[in-house]
Amino acid sequence: MDERSDYAKLFNDIGTPEVITVAAIVLATLLLIVLSQRGLNWLANRLHGQLRFRVFALVPLTRLLILIAAIVLIVPIIIEPSLRNMVTLFGALGLAIGFALKDYVSSLIAGVVSAVELPYRPGDWVKIEDTYGEVKHVGMRTVHIQTPDDDLVAMPHLKLWDTPVYNANNGGPTLQCVASFYLYVEDASGWVREALKDVALTSAYLKFDAPIIIVAEEKPWGTHYRIRAYPVDPRQQFLFITDLTVRGKKVLSEGGVTSALLPPDTALDAGGEVAGASSSPRG
Template sequence: MEQLDSLTDQFNDLWQQAMAQGSLLLLPSRLWQIGILVLCALLAWGLTRWIKPIFHEWIRTLTGRPKWQLRVLVVLHRRLGLIIFAMLIWIAAAIMAEITPFLSRRFLLELVGTISVAILLVGFAARLVRNSFLRQVVTWFLWIYVTLYYLGIVDEISNFLDSLAFSFGDMRLSLLTVLQALIAIGILFTFARVATSTASERIHANSEISPSMKVLAVKFLQVLLFGAAFFIGLKVVGVDLTGLAVLSGAIGVGLGFGLQKVVSNLVSGVIILLDKSIKPGDVISIGDTFGWINALGARYVSITTRDGREYLIPNEDLITGQVVNWSHSNDFVRLDIHFGTSYKDDPHKVRKLAIEAAAGVERVLSVKPPVCHITGFGDNSVDYILRFWITDPTGGLTNIRGNVYLALWDTFHSNDISIPFPQREVRMLNDHQVPASSD
């Protein structure tokens, strides 16, 4: 009850201050300034509608410029109205300063101009936050803060937010503490992201580190820096981490049962990175999926197939299932194709022509020359197997097989080697037992 009375008193104090400030706006000097502000707003709106399309077309004509310059111009284009409004206000304030030496005659103009410039600077600084939702939250919060700061009521609002609190054991958590923690964590997360990006670029540029170790090092840095930013942010605002340890332990037990698959994928991802069985750029087959690895994530592996589809395979499936890594220890891949020729063709000549045809196809290795063997005498043909090697499975397997088949067709056609088709003997029987005829 006492806490409710205290909140009511603080709210009444804020209301009384707001009414007192509102009454000052009715003074003649303030009314003139309000009129000037309205005029500046209307003039800024008209100038923005005129200049913005011209500015947009000028940006579209820029080619070959660095991306950061184009981003700056886009941000300026989006905030062109506020920029013009702030410039007009400060021009009006400068004119009022020349007309009259009294500060009260331009106080409202300078206040609104200062807040407008602060809002512009906040909008530019918030571009450092890449996440769009988080950027909007940070932007709106800082806009509110700078407005309250220049209005001179930050202390009153802070006391009011601090009174909205609850206790959990020995830990007292107020709305003000939560907001301060979010601000501190957001700032530290921004620094952690910049540090992680810089370190990641240097790690990926180091050719002496294997691809899997590069991914592992980047993931480790991300967990370390962002985890440290979270706990340091809580400690800076005075949150008792001892109380949070008990609460997080209880929550962790509950999440452990509900997120077993997620934890399993995380652990599997670490194991994959440590044993180097799979790394970015490898060509793998898992089930009916064949493609090359784009990225190793904390929960899944991104695989792109030849038809442009991107599959997200859980890390656990790569640990527990059977995976064919075409480029694990080396890039050599052997391919087999089967064909048959007529019994009238010389097998020695067929084998020689098949080897020559395969050897003449691009991508087929000459250091490991093709070989051809007879595998059996079929019903309609002599069956062969042709084996050859490649070192670039990322270039595709179906296309190289097709090229070898085409080379065999051209070679056999030019050397009168026939590829037989299945033959059937048909017997037509009637009551008189007509002698059989063959087709």
């Protein structure tokens, strides 16, 4: 019977004064959040440089602190602040937080696994899902990837559990690049291979001690030629690909070779390139 009485006292007797107090705290909380957000945004928009972004970063932090303060004030009004009630409350809160943060914990565990298996390291060029770029930082929860468009993507480590990780250079100084050319069947003569190889050999970005491979694959609409070669530095991959593509198209055009027009369904399979030359880094 005593235990039933203790559990019955989990909540205080809520009367009109308590309702008014809770309502006042809620209204004050909303007012402080609105004022802090507008004030900080107003201040940040009048600052410059790194200080401006630091003030912007204070907006969500200030909102969180105000909400925590409001909860600390409201809980003792509604719940009897006894030891048994506090243990019950924090136990339920811990269970809810643990369930909400299961992906966060999974990312931390995957971060430990990544430190052992090394699927990526700073300096590697990786592709995870639709994100391709250079690994800038490997943290405990996320890996930071700088894309060619200069976007910094924070990818959680938990992607390791169910997503393939394509590593183009795997901690090494070599990264294979591919430049593609789509030609008509009647234009696919033997000199095309040598011409494309010369294009690669005369590139200022070529790593000379790495192999150059010219691959030809017959298609219903023509012949798909690919130059597989390596730049001196992985960070030069897009300059290297551009150089191969532009000069390769020029050489083929001067030799009287015309580009094949891909059927619409084939163009989608080829990554959306409709005609001429296309290129991409491996991975």
